[in-house]
Amino acid sequence: MEERIDKRIFYEKLWMLALPIAFQSLMGSAVAACDAFMLGNIAQREMAAVSLASQVQFVQFMFIFAVTGAGSILGAQYYGKGDMVTLKKIFNMMIKFNLIISIFFFYVCMFTPEVPMYFFTSEPALIELGCDYLRIAAFSYLIMGISQSYLAMMKVSNHVPASVGISVTAVLGNIFLNYVFIFGNFGVPAMNARGAAIATCIARGIELLLCFAIASREGHVRPNLKIWLGMGGLTGDFLKQLGPLLGGSLLWGVGFTAYTAIIGHMGEDAAAANSVVAVIRELICCVCNGIGNAAAIMVGNELGGGNLAKGKAYGIKLKNISWVIGFASSAVALLVTPWISSFFKLSSQASGYLNGMMIITAVYIIGRCVNTITINGVIDGGGDTLFDMYSLFVSMWLVALPLAFLGAIIFDWPVLAVFACTCLDEVGKIPWVMVRFRKYRWVRNLTRQVSDGTNEAGTGRSDGIGETGIGRVDGIGEAGIGRADVTGEAGTGRADGIGEAGTGRGDEEL
Numbered sequence: 001m002e003e004r005i006d007k008r009i010f011y012e013k014l015w016m017l018a019l020p021i022a023f024q025s026l027m028g029s030a031v032a033a034c035d036a037f038m039l040g041n042i043a044q045r046e047m048a049a050v051s052l053a054s055q056v057q058f059v060q061f062m063f064i065f066a067v068t069g070a071g072s073i074l075g076a077q078y079y080g081k082g083d084m085v086t087l088k089k090i091f092n093m094m095i096k097f098n099l100i101i102s103i104f105f106f107y108v109c110m111f112t113p114e115v116p117m118y119f120f121t122s123e124p125a126l127i128e129l130g131c132d133y134l135r136i137a138a139f140s141y142l143i144m145g146i147s148q149s150y151l152a153m154m155k156v157s158n159h160v161p162a163s164v165g166i167s168v169t170a171v172l173g174n175i176f177l178n179y180v181f182i183f184g185n186f187g188v189p190a191m192n193a194r195g196a197a198i199a200t201c202i203a204r205g206i207e208l209l210l211c212f213a214i215a216s217r218e219g220h221v222r223p224n225l226k227i228w229l230g231m232g233g234l235t236g237d238f239l240k241q242l243g244p245l246l247g248g249s250l251l252w253g254v255g256f257t258a259y260t261a262i263i264g265h266m267g268e269d270a271a272a273a274n275s276v277v278a279v280i281r282e283l284i285c286c287v288c289n290g291i292g293n294a295a296a297i298m299v300g301n302e303l304g305g306g307n308l309a310k311g312k313a314y315g316i317k318l319k320n321i322s323w324v325i326g327f328a329s330s331a332v333a334l335l336v337t338p339w340i341s342s343f344f345k346l347s348s349q350a351s352g353y354l355n356g357m358m359i360i361t362a363v364y365i366i367g368r369c370v371n372t373i374t375i376n377g378v379i380d381g382g383g384d385t386l387f388d389m390y391s392l393f394v395s396m397w398l399v400a401l402p403l404a405f406l407g408a409i410i411f412d413w414p415v416l417a418v419f420a421c422t423c424l425d426e427v428g429k430i431p432w433v434m435v436r437f438r439k440y441r442w443v444r445n446l447t448r449q450v451s452d453g454t455n456e457a458g459t460g461r462s463d464g465i466g467e468t469g470i471g472r473v474d475g476i477g478e479a480g481i482g483r484a485d486v487t488g489e490a491g492t493g494r495a496d497g498i499g500e501a502g503t504g505r506g507d508e509e510l
Contacts, residue, residue, distance in 0.1 A: 022290025
């Protein structure tokens with residue numbers, strides 16, 4: 001018999017976590033939307049250049065996502081177990097890895113910005129504008145890894161409101177500063193694209209200072225230099241998660257960046273339309289990002305606490321919810337399509353591309369929501385993490401990306417046909433995801449007894465609902481991070497439907 005769950009308690013937990021994180025994701029996406037809107041009202045070229053240059057931050061975020069993901073999935077289970085000493089060690093590891101990543105991207109953007117810009121476009125005007133943007137934005141990349149580590153740990157340790165408050169404050173500050181520096185207000189000269197970069201740097205600085213201030217309060221997890229070294233077996237557990245998660249993040253992030261580069265090489269009109277669609281897509285996907293974050297935390301807490309049957313039941317219900325979110329998000333995309341082009345100064349050709357891309361995106365969003373909640377929220381949250389990596393490799397790198405490249409470079413397909421190819425990965429792998437989900441390999445307890453030095457794997461039977469929880473840590477996923485296109489903070493998840501665990505026959509009823 002499948003364990004039946006209390007719907008009232010389930011939805012209280014879900015919305016308590018999902019709504020604030022979805023709002024946080026929305027606010028992060030709002031920065032990109034404001035950049036596009038404000039720069040789009042100045043010149044199409046400025047908007048396209050900043051959008052392409054921001055792909056560097058997107059790639060950096062894939063590395064940061066892997067680190068915070070590894071820490072968050074372990075952290076969610078240890079928090080469910082009540083092991084706060086181990087949670088602090090996980091936090092230390094997150095900061096160390098992210099600091100190294102941030103220094104590398106700062107160096108690239110400060111001293112060799114033309115290298116990434118040549119990858120994204122061959123238009124000299126866009127390259128020049130993008131390089132100016134990156135040299136300033138490099139300072140924000142330097143501190144982003146540290147602040148994201150703090151925000152991820154706040155989510156895992158039941159301080160979601162604090163994490164959301166910090167992000168919202170930084171985002172509102174960024175939007176206001178965009179208004180000041182892009183257009184030139186309050187006595188400040190208009191700086192266009194460079195103004196957007198300055199605003200981002202100041203906002204990131206505010207975000208980090210708020211993280212330090214909030215984390216210093218009683219009850220919050222913060223780094224401890226006394227346990228900076230000597231992590232024991234926990235380091236191996238962390239790296240086992242980090243490896244597959246980093247592989248999956250890079251496959252997705254580099255692949256998505258390659259999509260942008262392919263469209264960017266099809267002309268300024270195509271690049272501008274794609275820039276707008278990317279922003280709208282992330283705004284619409286904020287709900288699935290929030291539920292994906294909540295899914296990873298809810299499932300991880302139950303599995304780490306030894307409640308494997310309830311963790312499985314939660315996963316099934318969240319998977320079902322993802323389908324409802326997917327179709328609802330698709331409907332929203334179709335509803336807003338007629339109104340979008342009127343908000344941007346686009347050429348007639350770019351406006352035509354924009355409308356077509358939005359219709360294709362409405363189909364893509366269904367797969368995005370289902371996969372975000374099911375894979376990154378439930379499957380990764382339980383430790384079956386290699387699936388994300390190899391499913392991305394097959395669907396994106398063996399199917400969607402080669403088709404888009406051949407269509408754009410070799411066969412000279414229309415822009416919309418190439419764009420449709422870039423959307424095949426999420427939709428095409430849905431059946432595979434559903435099959436993998438129902439194998440229930442994600443139902444496992446990953447925790448160790450590291451605090452007392454025993455370093456033994458947590459056992460715990462799966463009560464007939466999956467594999468035995470053997471305490472292995474070979475997963476990826478995160479307690480929250482959504483695949484984001486340079487929109488701000490992590491927020492993943494993936495699921496497919498609405499419903500709760502059924503009876504012993506494995507039914508999934510609403």
